[in-house]
Amino acid sequence: MPIDIRQFHQTFFEESTEGLAMMEQLLLQMEGAAGSRGMTSPDPENLNSIFRVVHSIKGGSSTFGFGWLADFSHLLETALDDLRAGRRQPDRETTDLLLRSVDALRNLLEGARTGAAIDKTRIEEIASALEVPSVTKAAEASTAEAPEHGWHVSFQPGPELFRSGNDPLRIIRELGALGTLQVSADVSRLPRWEAYDPETCYLGWQIKLSGRDQSRQAVKAAFEWVADISEITLAPMREAKRSEGDTPPASGDGDHTLVKARGPSIRVSTARVDSLMDIVGELVITQTMISETVAQFTPADLPRLLVGLTQLERNVRQLQESVISIRLLPIGFVYSRLPRLIRDLAQRLGKQVDLELSGEQTELDKTVIERISDPLLHMVRNCLDHGIETPAERRRAGKPETGHLRVHAHQKSGYVHVVVEDDGRGLSYEQIRQRAVQAGLLNADTRPTPEQMHELIFYPGFSTASEVSDISGRGVGLDVVRENIRSLGGSVEVSSTPGSGTRFTLRLPLTLAIMDGLSILIGDQTYLLPLTSIVESIHLTDDRLSRLPDGQEIFALREDYLGLIRLHELFHIPSRHTDVSQGIVVVVEVDGRRAGLYVDELLGQQQVVIKNIESHYQRVDGISAATILGDGTVALILDVAGLMRLSPRPVMAPDAPGCVPRRGSPRSTISDPRALH
Amino acid sequence: MEATHAGISPADPLTRYNSQFLVFRLGGQDYGIPILQVQEIREWSRATGLPNSPAYILGVLNLRGSIIPVVDLRQRFRLSPAEPDTFTAIVVVNVDGRLAGVVVDSVNDVVWFDPKQQRPLPDFEGHANRQFIEGLVQAEDNMVILLNMERLLSPDDFNIGNGLAQQAV
Amino acid sequence: MANIMTVDDTATMRQMISFTLSSVGHHVVQACDGEEALKLARQKKLDLVIADVNMPVMDGISLIKSLRQMPEYRFTPILMLTTESQENKRQEGRVAGATGWIVKPFNPEQLINVVNKVLG
Numbered sequence: 022m023p024i025d026i027r028q029f030h031q032t033f034f035e036e037s038t039e040g041l042a043m044m045e046q047l048l049l050q051m052e053g054a055a056g057s058r059g060m061t062s063p064d065p066e067n068l069n070s071i072f073r074v075v076h077s078i079k080g081g082s083s084t085f086g087f088g089w090l091a092d093f094s095h096l097l098e099t100a101l102d103d104l105r106a107g108r109r110q111p112d113r114e115t116t117d118l119l120l121r122s123v124d125a126l127r128n129l130l131e132g133a134r135t136g137a138a139i140d141k142t143r144i145e146e147i148a149s150a151l152e153v154p155s156v157t158k159a160a161e162a163s164t165a166e167a168p169e170h171g172w173h174v175s176f177q178p179g180p181e182l183f184r185s186g187n188d189p190l191r192i193i194r195e196l197g198a199l200g201t202l203q204v205s206a207d208v209s210r211l212p213r214w215e216a217y218d219p220e221t222c223y224l225g226w227q228i229k230l231s232g233r234d235q236s237r238q239a240v241k242a243a244f245e246w247v248a249d250i251s252e253i254t255l256a257p258m259r260e261a262k263r264s265e266g267d268t269p270p271a272s273g274d275g276d277h278t279l280v281k282a283r284g285p286s287i288r289v290s291t292a293r294v295d296s297l298m299d300i301v302g303e304l305v306i307t308q309t310m311i312s313e314t315v316a317q318f319t320p321a322d323l324p325r326l327l328v329g330l331t332q333l334e335r336n337v338r339q340l341q342e343s344v345i346s347i348r349l350l351p352i353g354f355v356y357s358r359l360p361r362l363i364r365d366l367a368q369r370l371g372k373q374v375d376l377e378l379s380g381e382q383t384e385l386d387k388t389v390i391e392r393i394s395d396p397l398l399h400m401v402r403n404c405l406d407h408g409i410e411t412p413a414e415r416r417r418a419g420k421p422e423t424g425h426l427r428v429h430a431h432q433k434s435g436y437v438h439v440v441v442e443d444d445g446r447g448l449s450y451e452q453i454r455q456r457a458v459q460a461g462l463l464n465a466d467t468r469p470t471p472e473q474m475h476e477l478i479f480y481p482g483f484s485t486a487s488e489v490s491d492i493s494g495r496g497v498g499l500d501v502v503r504e505n506i507r508s509l510g511g512s513v514e515v516s517s518t519p520g521s522g523t524r525f526t527l528r529l530p531l532t533l534a535i536m537d538g539l540s541i542l543i544g545d546q547t548y549l550l551p552l553t554s555i556v557e558s559i560h561l562t563d564d565r566l567s568r569l570p571d572g573q574e575i576f577a578l579r580e581d582y583l584g585l586i587r588l589h590e591l592f593h594i595p596s597r598h599t600d601v602s603q604g605i606v607v608v609v610e611v612d613g614r615r616a617g618l619y620v621d622e623l624l625g626q627q628q629v630v631i632k633n634i635e636s637h638y639q640r641v642d643g644i645s646a647a648t649i650l651g652d653g654t655v656a657l658i659l660d661v662a663g664l665m666r667l668s669p670r671p672v673m674a675p676d677a678p679g680c681v682p683r684r685g686s687p688r689s690t691i692s693d694p695r696a697l698h
Numbered sequence: 699m700e701a702t703h704a705g706i707s708p709a710d711p712l713t714r715y716n717s718q719f720l721v722f723r724l725g726g727q728d729y730g731i732p733i734l735q736v737q738e739i740r741e742w743s744r745a746t747g748l749p750n751s752p753a754y755i756l757g758v759l760n761l762r763g764s765i766i767p768v769v770d771l772r773q774r775f776r777l778s779p780a781e782p783d784t785f786t787a788i789v790v791v792n793v794d795g796r797l798a799g800v801v802v803d804s805v806n807d808v809v810w811f812d813p814k815q816q817r818p819l820p821d822f823e824g825h826a827n828r829q830f831i832e833g834l835v836q837a838e839d840n841m842v843i844l845l846n847m848e849r850l851l852s853p854d855d856f857n858i859g860n861g862l863a864q865q866a867v
Numbered sequence: 868m869a870n871i872m873t874v875d876d877t878a879t880m881r882q883m884i885s886f887t888l889s890s891v892g893h894h895v896v897q898a899c900d901g902e903e904a905l906k907l908a909r910q911k912k913l914d915l916v917i918a919d920v921n922m923p924v925m926d927g928i929s930l931i932k933s934l935r936q937m938p939e940y941r942f943t944p945i946l947m948l949t950t951e952s953q954e955n956k957r958q959e960g961r962v963a964g965a966t967g968w969i970v971k972p973f974n975p976e977q978l979i980n981v982v983n984k985v986l987g
Contacts, residue, residue: 184935186944186966191987220941246967249958546747592749634758637797638767641748647758647765655746655760 031286033081034134037126040074042357045123047071049360052116063104063111071119072101078126087133090126093148097122100151120361121147170258171200171231172240177207179250182222187247193226195243200232231258287387289347297343304336345386345532352430352439353381355394359401359428366405373412373423374405380430385437386532389509393439393529396502400441400525401428403499408445408523418520420444436511436553437531442524448517450474472613475515479503503612507662510536510551510645512612536631538648538658540624541607544594547656548620549629549648554661556608556615558623561585561601576617578608586668587619588659591643597621611662618664631658643667721809721842722789722802725777728842729802730809730835735791735847739805742786759799761790768799769851774830793847800850809842811835868892869914869986874904874930875948876922884917887975888982901925905933908940915985916945917969920956928956928963935964944985 047070051063075098082090100119103109125144132139174196178189193204207225211217230240237255244253311329314322356378363376385393409415409424416422427442453474457463462480469477479499503513511529530536530553538549565576566585574585585606589596598604598621606617629648632655634641645660719730720739745757745768754773758765768788772779785804790797817834832846871893873884878899885895896911898904902925904918916934920927927947934940944966949956957968969981 183942185961185964186942188987191984194987195984249961594747594749632763632765634765637764638748638755638758641751643749647746649760649763649765653760654744655758655765657746657748657758 030134032288034130035286035288037074037078037081037130040077041123041126041130042354044071044074045120045361046357048116048119048123049364051111052113052120052364065105068101068105072098072105075101075126078130082133087129089139089144090129090133093122093125093129093144096148096151097126118147118150122151171229172235172237173254173256173258174228174230174240175225175252175254176228176244177225177252178222178247179252180221180223181250182247183220185246185250189222189224189226192243192247193228196228196230196240199235199239199243200230203229203231229258287348287350293343293347297340297347300336300339300343304333304340307332307336341535345535346384348387348532349384350387350390351381352383352385352390352437354390355397356381356428358394358398362398362401363405363426366402370405371411372405372409374409375423375425377425377427378429379427383430383432383437384531385529389437389511389529389532392505392509393527396505397428397439397441397527399499399502400527401426404441404443404445404523404525408443408447410446414446418446432531437529439527439529440524441527442522444522447519447521447523448474448478448515450519453477471517475517476613478515479513508645512662514613536629536648536658537626538629539607539626540656541620542622542624543588543592543620544596546594547624547650548588549627549656549658550607550609550618551645551658551661552626554609554611556610558605558607559617561606561617561619563601566601576606578615578617581615583608583615583617584665584668585617585619586664588664589619589621591664591667609661611665614665616665616668618659618661629656629658719809719811719842719844720789721806721837722787723804723806724771724775724802725780728806728837728840729771730811730842730844731789731791731800731847732844733808735793737790737792737797740788740790740799742782742788742801745799756801759788761797761799764797766790766797766799768801770801772801774850791847791851793851796851798851809837811837811842817841868894869982870894870896870911871915871917871982872896872898872904872907872913874898874901874916874918874922874927876900876919880919880948883975884978887978891979893982901927901930901933904930908934908937912939913943915982916940916943917948917982918945919948920953920960928959931960931963931965946981946985 047067051067054063075094079091079094079098082088082094097119100109100122104111104115109115125140125147128140128144131137176189176192178187182189193202196202205227207227208223210223210225212223217223240255241248241253244251247253307329311326311333314326314329318326359378360376363374367374404426405424409426410418410420412422415424425444427440429440429442431438450471454463454469457469457474457477457480458465460480462477463469479502499513506513506527506529509529511527514526514528515523516526517523536549537552539552539555540547540549542548559578561576566574567576568574574587575582576585577583587596588594596604601619604619604621605623606619607623608615608617631646632648634644634647634657641657643660643663644657645663646658647655648658650656718733720733720736721728721730723729740761743759745759747757748755748767751757754770756768756770759768771777780803782801786801787805788799788801789805790799815835815837817836819831819834830846830850832844835842835844868891871888873881873888873895874897875881875884876899881897881899885897888895896907896913898907900922901918904916905925907913908916916930918927918930922930925933931945931947934943934945945964947957947960947965947968948971949960949968950971957965960968966985967981969978973981
């Protein structure tokens with residue numbers, strides 16, 4: 022029965038985090054405007070939005086008793102108010118301060134959420150900077166929230182107060198709970214007796230509320246129901262002397278309230294929930310229809326039953342789509358971190374860059390959104406660090422001093438493509454080649470094609486920066502990026518033109534929950550291949566197979582030679598066939614690399630629900646996940662990219678460095694399959 | 699509650715686990731696992747094999763929508779293999795939120811052990827299975843080996859012999 | 868203790884309010900829409916009415932208007948249950964004569980506090 026108020030914490034944290042992201046974006050816009058047009062007054066609408074964010078954080082944090090957060094957001098709110106009223110200049114310094122305040126609020130939020138340490142020094146420093154420029158106002162405000170000596174309250178109820186069932190006495194009594202009261206009635210509005218209407222309120226009150234730590238909010242709360250029909254003014258009481266040894270913004274015990282982390286939640290528009298409800302409604306009707314049909318079933322009812330089942334199938338599909346859509350979030354969530362990153366980074370590198378973001382409405386599964394955030398940041402950082410040149414270099418190259426960085430998202434055949442593109446110097450192929458030779462990935466005399474070199478930059482441990490830079494370095498390389506994207510069932514491609522730019526394309530699945538697959542049989546076991554990786558399936562005969570000196574089987578497919586992976590060998594499952602022509606070869610492609618997978622039989626195409634293996638076991642090489650078949654048994658979903666890596670012998674693909682070294686074992690050298698021609 | 703038992707010497711498993719154990723039989727020997735770690739007991743069914751996994755991982759099973767690994771304790775303890783019969787059961791254990799099925803010959807009972815029944819472990823240093831043993835108790839007429847499920851199911855142990863590296867070369 | 872009526876079309880809400888207020892000694896009657904509420908209000912003088920806004924048959928706003936027209940309910944506290952976003956409903960309710968509002972969601976302690984506040 023007792024409702025735990027902490028259940029609302031999660032929402033507060035999520036809302037505040039989103040709010041802060043928006044605030045940051047608006048501040049950057051403001052800064053951009055101030056930069057390009059000199060100092061202009063910020064768009065009042067933007068300022069109001071920022072104000073609302075801070076205001077909500079303040080409201081929430083004081084409700085939940087996060088003292089520090091409430092105090093800080095209050096200071097910030099006051100500063101914003103000054104800015105709005107023109108008491109503070111919307112200059113770069115202010116924007117900078119406000120941006121730092123966003124960081125401070127994040128820190129405080131995190132502290133309130135997890136109990137993590139709060140950088141008090143830094144926050145106090147920002148807090149005092151927030152107070153400075155409008156000394157009088159800030160001083161007044163900081164005492165205003167919880168003045169040391171209490172409040173002067175003037176309460177002039179509207180004449181109709183009684184008719185709403187309100188009672189001034191009740192309100193005054195409620196105030197009394199906050200501290201000591203000195204009340205004097207204002208009878209100046211009382212009419213003469215003959216004009217007196219007992220149902221009208223003529224009285225007003227002047228109230229001195231003394232005591233400490235009464236927040237403005239608490240005082241206002243007493244008047245909540247009558248605020249719109251009364252005149253209420255609140256002024257902090259002032260005494261000549263301040264009490265000594267008073268620490269600024271008093272913080273209750275609340276600031277250290279540790280909130281138990283709850284499971285992640287998602288906010289869903291009511292429209293989506295409503296449509297879900299509609300579908301569930303239909304589902305119930307269908308179910309009723311089917312059970313009625315079955316209850317008194319005669320063979321004559323068969324058509325009716327089939328209609329019911331078709332309807333059920335449709336309902337389930339709708340329900341599935343609807344549920345997936347609930348998990349979809351616009352990629353704008355990830356974008357929101359970029360402007361700030363670019364701004365800070367460009368400043369540090371002494372580079373100038375314009376960031377262009379588009380397609381922010383493109384939707385992706387919440388999990389995908391969460392997991393591409395870091396890789397995307399890394400790519401963007403990489404472009405700025407390695408791609409875009411300094412203004413001087415750009416001038417010499419005859420380019421505008423300000424570089425251009427574009428992040429664009431769009432949906433394309435069941436996938437979302439996120440393109441990160443710069444107009445910088447492009448990949449330096451010579452540097453990449455040298456680096457690869459150094460790392461033992463290439464023979465010194467090998468001349469790889471550009472495509473092969475694109476592949477090289479994703480190899481573990483490969484980095485073009487001669488020394489690991491503070492910015493792109495950080496112990497993660499593009500290999501980690503690609504690994505992350507792959508683990509989501511996506512891929513990364515790169516293209517580059519020397520002197521004019523580089524483009525990374527992330528290809529991501531819309532959702533992680535459901536996949537179109539092709540079920541195949543290896544021995545007596547059913548596996549699933551993601552449909553998106555399948556190019557075609559072919560019949561091979563033994564005479565079309567050749568064998569490389571290292572034992573790798575290859576076959577010709579039109580122009581190209583492809584490696585053959587016999588899955589039953591790789592998985593140590595007895596095959597039902599002895600001859601290659603008895604089974605079938607599925608040609609698959611991932612990241613521009615192709616291979617043939619030899620399987621016993623193709624069973625058919627089906628949509629499957631993806632189930633994680635790692636939640637109770639661990640990663641299994643060559644397997645991305647599992648699914649549950651109609652009969653309740655488990656079938657494994659093949660990880661095509663993983664299989665290519667796993668293949669005991671190197672797999673050839675014509676336009677990739679043929680021999681892909683396994684992570685951490687640079688034992689191979691590139692052998693060019695073209696040599697076979 | 700969480701006793702420090704990181705070393706080889708077993709902490710007092712009896713007090714640690716509220717003294718209730720599920721006792722099952724495997725190759726003629728009785729074993730016990732803390733009842734608090736047992737989620738459910740299922741009848742035996744064939745698991746879906748996982749490629750390139752240790753032999754004692756029989757594969758994965760669908761437990762109401764979750765995919766859980768199934769461990770063959772006979773192989774784990776290097777006992778001779780046995781065909782499943784009507785007594786063969788899968789004990790689903792929950793160790794720190796991770797679920798796993800453990801195949802056993804038969805499930806006997808849930809038993810309350812008194813700390814007094816605990817016996818010191820004989821010195822079988824170097825024995826491969828030693829690390830999985832949490833303690834010994836003397837039941838009415840036989841000895842029950844208490845297992846340490848954390849160690850038996852720790853992901854690190856799954857990795858031992860996770861054959862890929864060896865097989866791939 | 869006081870006679871309180873809770874008017875809400877969702878049983879959960881009625882039960883929760885009824886349970887909470889009964890637990891501190893009030894006598895609570897339940898009505899599932901405005902019409903039923905008016906009928907109950909005529910049968911017995913109530914000290915406080917807590918009404919939801921959106922209800923079938925007769926909504927909360929109309930209920931408040933009708934109650935205020937009954938002489939014995941002219942000054943009786945009437946609280947609306949609203950959500951944070953229903954600012955305009957609050958105004959409408961105010962015009963109709965509502966005393967105040969309770970913003971959903973609320974917890975039992977809050978409810979008891981508000982009720983004590985209005986009942987004095």
